[in-house]
Amino acid sequence: MDIALLGVGHLGEAVLAGLIDSGLPPAQIWATALPAERAAELADTYGIEVGTDNPSAVAEADIVLVAVPPVAVGPLLSAIGPSLEPDAIVVSLAAGVPLAKLTDRLPKGITAVRAMTNIAARARQAATALAAPEGTDLTEVEDLFDRIGVTVIAEESMMDLITAVGGSGPAFLYYLADAMTNAAVDGGMEPVAARVLVDQMLVGACLHLQDSDAGPSALLEQIATPGGTTEAALASLDASNVDDAIRAAVAAATGRGGELHES
Numbered sequence: 001m002d003i004a005l006l007g008v009g010h011l012g013e014a015v016l017a018g019l020i021d022s023g024l025p026p027a028q029i030w031a032t033a034l035p036a037e038r039a040a041e042l043a044d045t046y047g048i049e050v051g052t053d054n055p056s057a058v059a060e061a062d063i064v065l066v067a068v069p070p071v072a073v074g075p076l077l078s079a080i081g082p083s084l085e086p087d088a089i090v091v092s093l094a095a096g097v098p099l100a101k102l103t104d105r106l107p108k109g110i111t112a113v114r115a116m117t118n119i120a121a122r123a124r125q126a127a128t129a130l131a132a133p134e135g136t137d138l139t140e141v142e143d144l145f146d147r148i149g150v151t152v153i154a155e156e157s158m159m160d161l162i163t164a165v166g167g168s169g170p171a172f173l174y175y176l177a178d179a180m181t182n183a184a185v186d187g188g189m190e191p192v193a194a195r196v197l198v199d200q201m202l203v204g205a206c207l208h209l210q211d212s213d214a215g216p217s218a219l220l221e222q223i224a225t226p227g228g229t230t231e232a233a234l235a236s237l238d239a240s241n242v243d244d245a246i247r248a249a250v251a252a253a254t255g256r257g258g259e260l261h262e263s
């Protein structure tokens, strides 16, 4: 199966590196990036074809992954339309660009899919949601994203919310990691040791959460020894309404996704 990956920026490179690490043969991947110097660097790093010409890159592709900024998606689809194979599947990774806009820009009969994945594709630990018109056979797209993490099928109406929690979600954890690392350093820890400790704490806690039958609130209780340190920390978080702040941040990201429908 041949893959075109258009727009290798931050997310595109995470997906590219994850797919190559998964064993997808580099000879099956055609990518584009701007400017030409970046395309040349990527070709060197990953040993794949990387150019700047999107129509050429899609000419033999079975699946076309579009990882350009939301505002660039429409013009790019119009440009590649005439070069697509008749049975190509075009997957937009962009936040907030509705399926209707994708199908409007593509030649009739070309399947359009939305995928919301995240930067953890680099570590092949992405959480990806796929949305497509009813009746679309998503098997090949699901198999592709399964190489770089866990994939679910979603209703399109949920995609802005999924973008907030799944796509932007890693940023919430990195915000926490940054704040905790800074607190440890401010308290006197050596910066490298603080980073190692906090990173491992997060990885370990997340693996345990995923393995556990108990949900996060039950796990909180297991850590919070009565009268102990965690109780003090949780009371402080509650006093600062951190739960409300996180809900508001999810709502802000979801709302921004809605605004991008018009971009």
Ligand SMILES: NC(=O)C1=CN([C@@H]2O[C@H](COP(=O)(O)OP(=O)(O)OC[C@H]3O[C@@H](n4cnc5c(N)ncnc54)[C@H](O)[C@@H]3O)[C@@H](O)[C@H]2O)C=CC1
Pocket: 006, 007, 008, 009, 010, 011, 012, 032, 033, 034, 035, 052, 054, 067, 068, 069, 070, 072, 076, 093, 094, 095, 116, 117, 118, 119, 167, 168
């Ligand atoms: N960064 C992330 O973690 C996530 C990003 N996304 C989506 O992925 C897309 C890309 O986001 P980022 O990687 O953060 O942005 P970015 O700005 O790092 O990457 C976009 C890349 O597209 C290139 N580009 C723009 N127009 C192009 C064209 N016509 N042909 C070829 N390349 C072109 C740019 O040069 C840039 O390198 C966006 O639509 C965003 O909504 C979705 C989930 C997570």
Ligand SMILES: O=C(O)[C@@H]1CCC=N1
Pocket: 095, 163, 167, 168
């Ligand atoms: O910030 C953004 O708009 C993109 C979509 C989800 C993560 N990054």
